[in-house]
Amino acid sequence: MTQILIDGSSGGGQLLRSSLTLSLITGQPFRITRIRGSRPKPGLMRQHLTCVNAAQQISNAQVEGATLGSTELTFTPSTLQSGDYHFSIGTGGSTTLVLQTLLPALLHANAPSALRIEGGTHNPMAPPFEFIDQCYLPLLKRMGAKATVHLEKPGFMQAGGGIITANINPLKKWKPLHLLDRGELITTYGAILHAHLHRSIAERELTSAAAILNWSADQFTITDQPQSSGPGSILLLAAQFEHITEISSSVAQMGRRAEAVGISAAKGLRNFLGTNAAVGYHLADQLLLPLSLAGKGSFTTFTLSKHTQTHMTLIPQFLPVQFTAAEIAPGNHLIKVSKAP
Numbered sequence: 001m002t003q004i005l006i007d008g009s010s011g012g013g014q015l016l017r018s019s020l021t022l023s024l025i026t027g028q029p030f031r032i033t034r035i036r037g038s039r040p041k042p043g044l045m046r047q048h049l050t051c052v053n054a055a056q057q058i059s060n061a062q063v064e065g066a067t068l069g070s071t072e073l074t075f076t077p078s079t080l081q082s083g084d085y086h087f088s089i090g091t092g093g094s095t096t097l098v099l100q101t102l103l104p105a106l107l108h109a110n111a112p113s114a115l116r117i118e119g120g121t122h123n124p125m126a127p128p129f130e131f132i133d134q135c136y137l138p139l140l141k142r143m144g145a146k147a148t149v150h151l152e153k154p155g156f157m158q159a160g161g162g163i164i165t166a167n168i169n170p171l172k173k174w175k176p177l178h179l180l181d182r183g184e185l186i187t188t189y190g191a192i193l194h195a196h197l198h199r200s201i202a203e204r205e206l207t208s209a210a211a212i213l214n215w216s217a218d219q220f221t222i223t224d225q226p227q228s229s230g231p232g233s234i235l236l237l238a239a240q241f242e243h244i245t246e247i248s249s250s251v252a253q254m255g256r257r258a259e260a261v262g263i264s265a266a267k268g269l270r271n272f273l274g275t276n277a278a279v280g281y282h283l284a285d286q287l288l289l290p291l292s293l294a295g296k297g298s299f300t301t302f303t304l305s306k307h308t309q310t311h312m313t314l315i316p317q318f319l320p321v322q323f324t325a326a327e328i329a330p331g332n333h334l335i336k337v338s339k340a341p
């Protein structure tokens with residue numbers, strides 16, 4: 001098969017991860033240059049390298065350039081193999097991003113698989129575990145996927161040490177998904193996971209988020225996670241609708257005020273609630289790949305992130321699909337995926 005050439009300079013780790021997923025599924029080899037070219041520190045970091053090594057392992061691929069800091073990689077998969085796999089990032093790098101690389105591929109394997117991934121489970125700039133469990137996976141299930149995920153132990157940056165597991169059954173055929181509206185609002189809630197930090201930090205996150213969203217304190221839970229290596233804290237703000245659940249999150253970091261954590265997550269959810277679009281800022285880029293595997297689908301979203309745009313350019317290099325994006329109302333875009341002519 002011809003090797004697909006990917007220029008990684010316009011994006012981050014997602015261009016690499018999605019290339020791995022698509023290569024595993026289609027069997028097409030690829031070469032990516034200028035990996036994470038738009039990031040301040042380009043090249044493979046631990047989380048990306050774990051994705052490459054994991055993808056290599058589940059497909060017995062031939063790989064060149066799989067070293068830390070590498071900015072070029074060649075990946076030639078052999079046969080996708082189901083199995084009982086264990087991957088450890090070795091730092092607090094995001095386990096959910098490793099999971100999102102492997103899950104769609106293992107749905108295409110010949111038998112059930114089990115995954116155990118160690119690292120961070122609640123990281124800045126990555127889906128927190130609950131986002132995978134409550135926002136992303138339910139939509140894949142509606143598309144026919146039979147998979148479960150489980151949070152065995154939370155892990156925060158920098159300490160890591162978190163564990164997520166997944167059970168994945170082979171999928172016969174992807175069903176198209178059309179998500180044009182959210183349906184009725186069912187409930188809203190806030191959750192703070194908190195490890196080895198003074199409880200007053202969680203309370204300040206809560207108070208600042210509650211003020212912006214006009215929520216009462218009894219809509220929140222604060223759960224101490226003494227088993228986590230921590231220290232760490234994440235604020236998750238969820239809005240569950242009939243057809244989708246959106247979670248806006250924010251992670252505590254050294255030197256960041258607790259109020260800033262609350263304000264950032266609350267503004268994220270408020271932005272979403274202030275529009276009619278079905279799909280939130282982050283879910284939009286993550287849905288493009290499964291929808292493309294189905295060959296057909298559509299959703300409304302309120303803004304086109306850089307991740308969404310780069311994904312729309314990448315996916316057609318591997319799959320015979322095309323995307324259209326149209327602003328159907330102020331702040332409401334309709335994205336359609338269809339077979340390429």
Ligand SMILES: Nc1ncnc2c1ncn2[C@@H]1O[C@H](COP(=O)(O)OP(=O)(O)OP(=O)(O)O)[C@@H](O)[C@H]1O
Nearest residue numbers: 012013014036039125126127128131249282285307
């Ligand atoms: N708060 C969040 N909730 C859900 N998803 C998130 C959140 N923050 C980021 N994401 C998702 O995580 C992914 C991050 O991709 P990105 O290309 O930035 O990769 P990366 O490998 O983490 O880092 P880098 O940007 O340094 O290369 C995107 O799919 C984005 O939608």
